[in-house]
Amino acid sequence: MLSKIFAECLDCGHKFDFSPTTLTCPNCAGQWLEARYDYQNIGHNLSARTAELPFNLWRYKDVLPVKGFNQELFMGEGGTPLIHAVNLGMMLGCPNIYIKDERQGPTSSFKDRQAAVNIASLKEAGITEMVLASTGNVAIAFSAYAARAGIKLWAFLTSLVPAEKMREVAIYGTQVVKVTASYDQAKQLAAEFARQRNLYLERGARSIPSVEAMKTIAYEISEQLREILGPTPISPSNDSLATPWRAPDWYFQAVSGGLGPLGVQKGFLELHQMGLIDHNPFIAGIQTEGCAPMAHAWRQNLEQAEPVRSPRTHIATLSTGDPGRTYTILRQRMNQNGGGIFESVSDKEAFRAMHILAKMEGISVEPAAAVAFAGLIKLVRAGQVKPTDVIVVNCTGHTMAIERTILGEGWARNVELPLETPDTSQVATPQEGLLAALSRVTVDRYPRIAIVDDTPDARRLIRRILQSQGNYTIFEASDGHEAIQLAQKELPDLIILDLMMPEIDGFSVLDSLKENPQTAPIPVIVVTAKELTPGEKKRLDGQIQSLMQKGEFMSDELLDEVRALVK
Numbered sequence: 001m002l003s004k005i006f007a008e009c010l011d012c013g014h015k016f017d018f019s020p021t022t023l024t025c026p027n028c029a030g031q032w033l034e035a036r037y038d039y040q041n042i043g044h045n046l047s048a049r050t051a052e053l054p055f056n057l058w059r060y061k062d063v064l065p066v067k068g069f070n071q072e073l074f075m076g077e078g079g080t081p082l083i084h085a086v087n088l089g090m091m092l093g094c095p096n097i098y099i100k101d102e103r104q105g106p107t108s109s110f111k112d113r114q115a116a117v118n119i120a121s122l123k124e125a126g127i128t129e130m131v132l133a134s135t136g137n138v139a140i141a142f143s144a145y146a147a148r149a150g151i152k153l154w155a156f157l158t159s160l161v162p163a164e165k166m167r168e169v170a171i172y173g174t175q176v177v178k179v180t181a182s183y184d185q186a187k188q189l190a191a192e193f194a195r196q197r198n199l200y201l202e203r204g205a206r207s208i209p210s211v212e213a214m215k216t217i218a219y220e221i222s223e224q225l226r227e228i229l230g231p232t233p234i235s236p237s238n239d240s241l242a243t244p245w246r247a248p249d250w251y252f253q254a255v256s257g258g259l260g261p262l263g264v265q266k267g268f269l270e271l272h273q274m275g276l277i278d279h280n281p282f283i284a285g286i287q288t289e290g291c292a293p294m295a296h297a298w299r300q301n302l303e304q305a306e307p308v309r310s311p312r313t314h315i316a317t318l319s320t321g322d323p324g325r326t327y328t329i330l331r332q333r334m335n336q337n338g339g340g341i342f343e344s345v346s347d348k349e350a351f352r353a354m355h356i357l358a359k360m361e362g363i364s365v366e367p368a369a370a371v372a373f374a375g376l377i378k379l380v381r382a383g384q385v386k387p388t389d390v391i392v393v394n395c396t397g398h399t400m401a402i403e404r405t406i407l408g409e410g411w412a413r414n415v416e417l418p419l420e421t422p423d424t425s426q427v428a429t430p431q432e433g434l435l436a437a438l439s440r441v442t443v444d445r446y447p448r449i450a451i452v453d454d455t456p457d458a459r460r461l462i463r464r465i466l467q468s469q470g471n472y473t474i475f476e477a478s479d480g481h482e483a484i485q486l487a488q489k490e491l492p493d494l495i496i497l498d499l500m501m502p503e504i505d506g507f508s509v510l511d512s513l514k515e516n517p518q519t520a521p522i523p524v525i526v527v528t529a530k531e532l533t534p535g536e537k538k539r540l541d542g543q544i545q546s547l548m549q550k551g552e553f554m555s556d557e558l559l560d561e562v563r564a565l566v567k
């Protein structure tokens, strides 16, 4: 009789009792072990049981590799919010985008889950010293939990890790070993160090507690989506009953070694098996172009990924060059269940997504997390994601140091107040000095832009885009009649015009503007959800400066058009 949790060897299928320190299969010495539970028993009342527990990852302790919940180590891990990305959704024409905000974990990345479950499990096993290799976030998360648990940690960090992150690791009392080499090499060194000293080594995707920790993301998302969207609609062809929880159509994540998607995929598979969700989502694993072994292998339909020996990316967090068997398992499971895709984006696309997310959703993420959002933008644009799909993007980590290359020039305005000395304070009152200094921050006249749209959400989106960079004086009109009056009264420098409006539509507004010599020269950008007929296109010819389709442009693209027309 096996206990609540047991391990199964992926090579020979042998099943045996789980222990955090049994790292290989007793039958074949295989290293790839996976946790199994009595799903039938657990599944039938899991949703009822969890509903009574606080919303953190320990509400799923029945399917986690620990004997019990350890209050002493607890820092509020898991239970992160699922945030509706309204503005991003409007720009992409996909209204159901949700952000799983893993920045809100104790050390601000999704690796907190991995650290919390691992350290709890290792504490139960009496481990007091351990080793890991990391591109930053894993080391930070483990350092925090190891500090609470009284476990000495050795962190092998590739020298590519930003100095700020290295210092963050060190403040927790972890021994940092900076390895001037690639991440894969740092991993080898850590493994050899652990072997020589006979210390426990964190092994990522080959570690049962790590995979099990990551699966709680799938559990939480499924519970949260059911809460937000209600039960999955039952199609006439599908006569199954509504499931207690709800799976998304897509799960997006930035991928380095692939532990995250491996765990999340296992979570969805378990939930499906237990009847808590009715389908497995598509898993979209997004890599950075300079280090994309999985995306390359996927495109070529290879079972095994060819390692990238020298990653070329500024995003060191995602620099696993050799994903090994993790890719093969992920691919096999994607092909057998739900489906999935690996895609890559450039560093530049990731930095752009960082800007868009911060400016349009108020969510500042680190470049590695932005990679997932850049991938979403790419797949929506390519028509792979349908407008009606329910999409969850894992926002895996917070902004650390914002590097110069990401922000560009001119992001701050400098104010220098004259030093107050006994002499100068005689000359000008401090108040005058302040006002004079402030007058250098602002300029007298900002370009004046009128936004004409009958939908308040669309007006808010465009206002936000304009405010997010540069300064404009903004007017709004909510119908054609108001628009004509506003244009005559304010004579704006630019009009951003919707076409489909009740009573006086955008075409008639344009006619009226062009008839009046005062308003005729005002440039117009049409932003519309309407598919234009050739006749309608002709009507706009020569009347407007630019045409943009709602749901098909990002904030920076509209800004480029605006900047080209007003200075």
Ligand SMILES: Cc1ncc(COP(=O)(O)O)c(C=O)c1O
Pocket (backbone or CB within 6 Å): 109, 110, 111, 135, 136, 137, 138, 254, 255, 256, 257, 258, 259, 260, 261, 317, 318, 366, 368, 369, 396, 397, 398
């Ligand atoms: C912020 C962030 N996003 C994504 C990843 C990719 O993680 P993995 O492929 O190991 O799941 C990492 C890994 O360190 C990370 O720190």
Ligand SMILES: [Zn+2]
Pocket (backbone or CB within 6 Å): 009, 010, 011, 012, 013, 014, 025, 026, 027, 028, 029, 030
């Ligand atoms: Zn085996």
